[in-house]
Amino acid sequence: MKFLVCIAPVPDTTAKIAFTDGDTKFNTAGVTMIINPYDEWYALVRALELKEAGIASAVHLVTVGAADAEPVIRKALALGGDEAFRIDTDSNDPYYVAVEIAHFAKDGGYDLVLTGKESIDYNNGVVGGAIAELLNANYVGFATKLDISGTTATVNREIEGGEETNTSPLPLVVSCQKGMAEARIPNMRGIMAARTKPLKVVPPTQATPLTQIVRYELPPAKTGVKMFTEEQVADLVQALHTEAKVI
Amino acid sequence: MSVIVFAEQSEGSFKKKALEAVQYAANIAERLGSSATAVVLGSIAGAAMQELGKYGASKVLHVADGRLDNFSSRAAAKALIAAANKESAKVIVLSHDVVGRAVAPRVSAALSAGLVAGAVALPEVGNGFVVRKNVFAGKAFADVSVNSEVKVITLMPNTFAVVAKDGTATVEALEVVFTDEDFSITVTATNKVSGTVPLSEAELVVSGGRGLKGPENWGILEDLAGALGASLACSRPVADSHWRPHHEHVGQTGGTIRPNLYIAVGISGAIQHLAGVNGSKTIVVINKDPEAPFFKAADYGIVGDALTIIPKLTAAVKAFKAS
Numbered sequence: 001m002k003f004l005v006c007i008a009p010v011p012d013t014t015a016k017i018a019f020t021d022g023d024t025k026f027n028t029a030g031v032t033m034i035i036n037p038y039d040e041w042y043a044l045v046r047a048l049e050l051k052e053a054g055i056a057s058a059v060h061l062v063t064v065g066a067a068d069a070e071p072v073i074r075k076a077l078a079l080g081g082d083e084a085f086r087i088d089t090d091s092n093d094p095y096y097v098a099v100e101i102a103h104f105a106k107d108g109g110y111d112l113v114l115t116g117k118e119s120i121d122y123n124n125g126v127v128g129g130a131i132a133e134l135l136n137a138n139y140v141g142f143a144t145k146l147d148i149s150g151t152t153a154t155v156n157r158e159i160e161g162g163e164e165t166n167t168s169p170l171p172l173v174v175s176c177q178k179g180m181a182e183a184r185i186p187n188m189r190g191i192m193a194a195r196t197k198p199l200k201v202v203p204p205t206q207a208t209p210l211t212q213i214v215r216y217e218l219p220p221a222k223t224g225v226k227m228f229t230e231e232q233v234a235d236l237v238q239a240l241h242t243e244a245k246v247i
Numbered sequence: 248m249s250v251i252v253f254a255e256q257s258e259g260s261f262k263k264k265a266l267e268a269v270q271y272a273a274n275i276a277e278r279l280g281s282s283a284t285a286v287v288l289g290s291i292a293g294a295a296m297q298e299l300g301k302y303g304a305s306k307v308l309h310v311a312d313g314r315l316d317n318f319s320s321r322a323a324a325k326a327l328i329a330a331a332n333k334e335s336a337k338v339i340v341l342s343h344d345v346v347g348r349a350v351a352p353r354v355s356a357a358l359s360a361g362l363v364a365g366a367v368a369l370p371e372v373g374n375g376f377v378v379r380k381n382v383f384a385g386k387a388f389a390d391v392s393v394n395s396e397v398k399v400i401t402l403m404p405n406t407f408a409v410v411a412k413d414g415t416a417t418v419e420a421l422e423v424v425f426t427d428e429d430f431s432i433t434v435t436a437t438n439k440v441s442g443t444v445p446l447s448e449a450e451l452v453v454s455g456g457r458g459l460k461g462p463e464n465w466g467i468l469e470d471l472a473g474a475l476g477a478s479l480a481c482s483r484p485v486a487d488s489h490w491r492p493h494h495e496h497v498g499q500t501g502g503t504i505r506p507n508l509y510i511a512v513g514i515s516g517a518i519q520h521l522a523g524v525n526g527s528k529t530i531v532v533i534n535k536d537p538e539a540p541f542f543k544a545a546d547y548g549i550v551g552d553a554l555t556i557i558p559k560l561t562a563a564v565k566a567f568k569a570s
């Protein structure tokens with residue numbers, strides 16, 4: 001059984017959010033790129049666990065990104081995974097990213113495609129579901145648990161106010177979040193092995209992005225916090241009513 | 248040319264966020280000089296669907312197939328696409344919740360329709376079609392231009408107040424041909440916490456962090472939440488330590504919420520926590536450390552020991568409500 005894990009390179013969670021070119025581009029100066037945490041901690045680690053359990057024979061990684069994404073892909077390979085593919089194009093349109101990945105995966109014979117819940121930069125949560133549609137496969141979003149037995153997957157997914165257990169035939173696309181697995185730290189052996197693992201560059205399709213970010217804006221800064229003492233809780237309640245108008 | 252909106256029903260009625268999506272779609276339709284058609288799936292009474300007229304839908308397309316009572320992203324997407332084709336829709340609206348977020352990508356991919364996920368404003372339609380959304384976990388906004396002919400939008404819940412007006416929607420049946428494949432995901436177990444407002448819908452939220460010291464101290468937060476009619480949330484270490492269930496965890500790796508009021512008790516305000524809550528309209532921070540970073544993101548604050556402040560605050564809320 002072959003698995004494909006989608007790895008998005010994203011700015012480090014503590015990166016300063018600033019823009020250039022008249023607020024039309026994210027300022028990458030001094031920003032470290034990391035593996036999208038949902039992809040790393042949950043999708044990739046669960047795929048590796050299922051390989052270690054003898055369920056998957058190969059775990060492939062795919063990234064849609066320019067050459068500067070390669071250190072991030074190498075880091076993913078250091079955690080595990082057999083081969084990586086970089087589709088050589090860059091866009092933050094989730095539809096376009098999904099078209100590229102689906103086109104790549106179509107003839108790859110993947111039984112399971114794993115993505116993260118959402119990318120922490122653009123927060124779409126779109127790529128997984130769109131890949132499923134393009135591959136005519138089932139999709140389980142926001143999954144917290146995944147097991148495979150024979151050709152059936154058992155997946156827990158988040159629902160409003162709780163969780164639900166689903167079973168689905170393969171092939172299947174799953175977007176992964178907390179609960180799925182415990183984060184791992186790459187070890188020296190993994191890092192060494194990753195240097196020689198294949199990282200293939202795949203040309204993009206002729207598709208074009210359907211959306212484009214035309215302007216960024218930072219939210220207005222808070223005007224300053226109004227402090228109360230422990231003895232003034234009644235005044236705080238009054239302020240929430242008359243000033244903030246929230247109660 | 249109409250605007251299609253997926254009005255999710257649960258057990259025969261519509262939650263606030265479904266009504267909010269309908270109203271949003273109606274407002275877009277108004278901007279485009281067109282009308283809004285809601286799509287409703289599964290078993291529900293006609294009268295409940297007519298009510299969507301109060302939120303601006305002029306028509307409801309009802310796909311009554313009983314199999315739709317169990318959620319299937321494939322079947323829901325197929326129904327929406329059928330409705331969009333029937334109405335020659337240019338815009339398709341869904342809620343940015345677990346259901347809408349599973350269906351919208353399929354619709355986008357099937358129709359080659361650009362998708363804006365998590366919109367927080369009405370589209371600007373004067374010159375092109377530009378929709379604002381949150382990016383970088385709420386640390387910035389992005390204005391996204393959609394260049395395809397059909398556009399899909401998921402609306403962040405709690406973005407707009409919902410106001411009922413006069414009006415009824417006409418209800419029409421829509422036949423959609425499904426295949427077995429569309430229902431090939433089987434639900435084998437459901438584990439739901441009943442009785443509380445889902446966190447993503449809550450207008451008032453009381454949230455606790457490690458500063459509360461242990462699960463035994465959650466009673467005072469429950470009392471405060473009870474007095475306010477608020478839902479409970481928590482920081483990640485609190486859920487990781489099993490003091491509280493995981494679905495209450497908010498932040499970058501947990502839920503994203505934008506309530507009217509977020510009261511953070513004993514939470515330091517780490518950037519990853521703020522990521523899930525900084526869309527809240529008003530933030531109150533209670534922390535014993537005057538240097539806690541959360542105060543920088545707060546509107547109101549109290550420095551001191553939560554264990555003594557919270558019971559006093561609860562009493563003040565009760566006194567306010569009684570007056």
Ligand SMILES: Cc1cc2nc3c(=O)[nH]c(=O)nc-3n(C[C@H](O)[C@H](O)[C@H](O)COP(=O)(O)OP(=O)(O)OC[C@H]3O[C@@H](n4cnc5c(N)ncnc54)[C@H](O)[C@@H]3O)c2cc1C
Nearest residue numbers: 456457458482483498499500501513514515519535536553
């Ligand atoms: C990639 C990544 C993702 C993450 N995702 C999330 C996420 O989704 N959500 C999340 O919450 N965190 C997340 N974290 C963790 C985050 O960085 C913080 O560690 C976490 O939010 C801290 O939780 P806390 O504020 O409850 O605890 P602490 O940081 O321990 O803060 C406790 C606070 O309570 C105060 N306090 C102590 N005693 C009292 C008292 N008696 N009365 C009043 N105040 C008191 C202290 O002054 C302190 O400010 C993530 C971290 C990483 C690296």
Ligand SMILES: Nc1ncnc2c1ncn2[C@@H]1O[C@H](COP(=O)(O)O)[C@@H](O)[C@H]1O
Nearest residue numbers: 006008064115116118119124125126127
């Ligand atoms: N550029 C990319 N390359 C590979 N996978 C991606 C890329 N962008 C997004 N993904 C995958 O899709 C998931 C959801 O991303 P998004 O829809 O952008 O929020 C991520 O967690 C990744 O697994």
